[in-house]
Amino acid sequence: MATKSADPKKKTASADQLLQFYRDMLLIRRFEEKAGQMYGMGLIGGFCHLYIGQEAVVVGIQAALSDKDAVITTYRDHGHMLACGMDAKGVMAELTGRVGGYSRGKGGSMHMFAREKNFYGGHGIVGANGPLGTGVAFANKYLENGELCVAYFGDGAANQGQIYEAFNMAALWKLPIIYVIENNQYAMGTSVTRSSAQTKLYKRGDAFGIPGAQADGMDVLAMLEAAEKAVAHVRAGKGPYILEAMTYRYRGHSMSDPAKYRSRDEVSRIRKERDPIDHLRDRLLADKLADEEKLKEIDRDVKAIVTEATEFAQSSPEPDPSELYTDILIDAA
Amino acid sequence: MPTPILMPALSPTMTEGTLAKWLVKEGDTVKSGDVLAEIETDKATMELEAVDEGVIGQIVVPAGTENVAVNAVIAQMQGEGEAEVARPTIKAAKEELPQESEAPEPVAARAPVAAVARPASRPAPPDPDLPAGTPMKMTTVREALRDAMAEEMRRDANVFVMGEEVAEYQGAYKVTQNLLQEFGAKRVIDTPITEHGFAGIAVGAAYRGLKPIVEFMTFNFAMQAIDHIINSAAKTLYMSGGTLPVPIVFRGPNGAAARVAAQHSQNYAAWYAQIPGLKVVAPYTAADAKGLLKAAIRDPNPVVFLENEILYGQSFEVPDVEDYVLPIGKARIARAGKDVTIVAFSISVRDSLAAADLLAGEGIEAEVIDLRSLRPLDRAAIVKSVQKTNRIVAVEEGWPTCGICSEIAAIIMEDAFDALDAPLMRVTGEDVPMPYAANLEALALPTPAKIAAAARAVCYRS
Incomplete structure (x- = not known):
């Protein structure tokens, strides 16, 4: 049932697509670095979970989807929002709690939504977005619209009971959903080997007859290839699919994580050897698909987007005090 | 001696049922486990099995009889050679219920064998927004x-x-x-x-x-x-x-x-x-x-x-109209009165109306407010009634601590303090996990008697 994916090195893409991947991953990286910096300056409060290191996962998978497909994720969500085409200004302004944010400053880092981009959050409770995403897929099947849903969650959520309740119903009802387990090796500070009896998380659907595959989450093309297989399975009406992305986060679980559970050497080694952005950059240059100048141009563009978002996130006002009591209920017609 | 076969309780809340079908006839010999009859409750159709060996002497309740009370004799089992005994009359459950004027105070009110308090003798006024003569x-x-x-x-x-x-x-x-x-x-x-x-x-x-x-x-x-x-x-x-x-x-x-x-x-x-x-x-x-x-x-x-x-x-x-929709957030006056307000919701409205009947016999006219919605809560309706009656009893089946009644008490403090002639009293479920024993369960829940006693107390009539 569950299989490892074929050799990802075979996967190719056009120069334009590779440059787009480079740009999308770099935008997430630079955005997150800036968010970390602004957190340190006290401009972002509360919890802030950065996606640095995991960029290839969402960028590769989103490339296999259509614009109409739905996405739902956890609280480590900034990268997913940018990859869904949400505006960096609105995301950053939500992080600073300003009225220009996607939730008008009321949701914060973990709670943003964009129905126009088919992005259903941003969920702060570990595991909750598994059933919620399954519900979006249920609706897609009910509405017979041909759309699927991708529910991203981590290796920590993979041990939540509600995930298996969702797996069962998704398989029973053949719902169009891809569960992407972003295995970044640590559920907060507990490694997969210390938390999981079965550490091959792509096999977690075996009991329900859900096929699963594992792919290199540090390689955007490997993710694209694995996602294309998953999408083909789901679009054929065969029901859910599990995709385990082997990835790594460079930063702590959240900004307040002292990261005593892993060594500095481990982080720097992975960063040096497996970084998804460096990996793609080297490939673009080696295959002469882009020159240094072209990549610098992308760097400049990305930097401009992040700078603009940062300025907007500081100039956008805080919500008016009258907003305290709005958006609790919709007036019934 | 003939052994009576009784109408069984087939669910925790069953008080009566329909004897749909007999699968035996008089004179049949049965042994334990044989299916005797099919009983239809409001939830399901169930089979009634014999628990003893014997001969079906009399079928007391014929097939198709509705509203047969739990524990009513539906047939007699005889030992061999026993003479047929006199055929008792059939009594449907509804006739066996206490008369409304008796204002029943149920013993173990929720137990299936006990009488259930019926809605008060004065039915709720119809929805004031409905035109007169609505079918x-x-x-x-x-x-x-x-x-x-x-x-x-x-x-x-x-x-x-x-x-x-x-x-x-x-x-x-x-x-x-x-x-x-x-x-x-x-x-x-x-x-x-x-x-x-x-x-x-x-x-x-x-x-x-x-x-x-x-x-x-x-x-x-x-x-x-x-x-x-x-x-x-x-x-x-x-x-x-x-x-x-x-x-x-x-x-x-x-x-x-x-x-x-x-x-x-x-x-x-x-x-x-x-x-x-x-x-x-x-x-x-x-x-x-x-x-x-x-x-x-x-x-x-x-x-x-x-x-x-x-x-x-x-x-x-x-x-009986097309598209009957009510607004959420509006309470209803279930019974109008001038002496004391009783605020309740869900099944506690039933008990409060029964209490109002008891009180009416003593010259206390209670106004019963059925909240219907708990969020939003119809503060205005509660306050308006208390401004008229100057006394209030709040009732809920749930636990007292931080309950709906606590919220009503706070509302009265905030919005109707000056209208009060007596402190608010609460009648709630007791502050215990629900016991199983019938007598303890009855003690754990609000009853018309408890509500009436609280109403008398706030009227200084106890």
Whole structure:
């Protein structure tokens, strides 16, 4: 049932697509670095979970989807929002709690939504977005619209009971959903080997007859290839699919994580050897698909987007005090 | 000596049933385990088995008899050679109930063998918004809820119902009866027994634009799903800055049924009523059940709809009009009076009306307010009544601490303090896990006598 994916090195893409991947991953990286910096300056409060290191996962998978497909994720969500085409200004302004944010400053880092981009959050409770995403897929099947849903969650959520309740119903009802387990090796500070009896998380659907595959989450093309297989399975009406992305986060679980559970050497080694952005950059240059100048141009563009978002996130006002009591209920017609 | 065969209680709340069919005839020899008859309750058809060997002497209650009271003699078993005994007359359950003027004070009120207090002798005034002469139809709460769902499912193709046993079983309490036949398996969906999971799936479907009705077999099981009700449904509109509505109804029986003990008897009214982002409804009558459930299904917000198992089989007049919808958030004067206000909701309205009958015999005219909605709570209706009566008793079946009555006490302090001639009194469920023993269970719940005593106390008449 569950299989490892074929050799990802075979996967190719056009120069334009590779440059787009480079740009999308770099935008997430630079955005997150800036968010970390602004957190340190006290401009972002509360919890802030950065996606640095995991960029290839969402960028590769989103490339296999259509614009109409739905996405739902956890609280480590900034990268997913940018990859869904949400505006960096609105995301950053939500992080600073300003009225220009996607939730008008009321949701914060973990709670943003964009129905126009088919992005259903941003969920702060570990595991909750598994059933919620399954519900979006249920609706897609009910509405017979041909759309699927991708529910991203981590290796920590993979041990939540509600995930298996969702797996069962998704398989029973053949719902169009891809569960992407972003295995970044640590559920907060507990490694997969210390938390999981079965550490091959792509096999977690075996009991329900859900096929699963594992792919290199540090390689955007490997993710694209694995996602294309998953999408083909789901679009054929065969029901859910599990995709385990082997990835790594460079930063702590959240900004307040002292990261005593892993060594500095481990982080720097992975960063040096497996970084998804460096990996793609080297490939673009080696295959002469882009020159240094072209990549610098992308760097400049990305930097401009992040700078603009940062300025907007500081100039956008805080919500008016009258907003305290709005958006609790919709007036019934 | 002939041994009587009694009408069995086939569910915790059954008080009467229909003797659908005899499978034996007089003179048949039976042994234990043989099926004697089919009994139809409001929930299901069940087989009655012989527990002893013997000969069927007399069939006392013929097949097809309705409203046969639990514990009524339905047949006699004889030893061999025994003479036929005199045939007792058949008495239907309704005739055996205490007369309303006796204002019954039930002993072990919820036990199936005991008489259940009926609605007060003075029926509630009809909905003041209804034109005079509106045709009415006697309907059980169970049927009213089903009718509401069916009407809304006909009206909007995005409305569907999901839950345990809602489809092929026809509803654990028969509330979804015949919905599968009319709407098919796409829209009437049996789930596995996974409240946490299917509540989350339903909320996700609501995010995507469907209008789910989630039936919890009881709200006791919804405790497993409460994270999705609160974190995923109630808070999402706010967390999204008003961009992601969650139109969903969570419904099912809430509170104590009868003799099902602590884990199956909790009343969650106060829990949900505390949550901003939810609407919470708890009707008493069938008309309110219908009109408010239709409103809940149409509402663009998450609505927790608290029903009561004991009320499912009770009949009330329901306006026989097309599209009977009531506004959420409006209380109803269930009985007008001038001397003391009794505020209640759900099954406690029944007990409060019975208490009002008792009090009327003593010259105290109680005004009974049926809250119907708990969030939003109709503060104005409570305050207006207290300004008239100057005295108030608040009633709820749930626990006293931080309960609905506590909230009403706070409202009175804030908005009607100067109107009071006596301190508010509460009548609530006792502050204990629900006991199983019939006598202890009866002691744990509000009763008409407790409510009447509190009303006398605030009137300084005790």
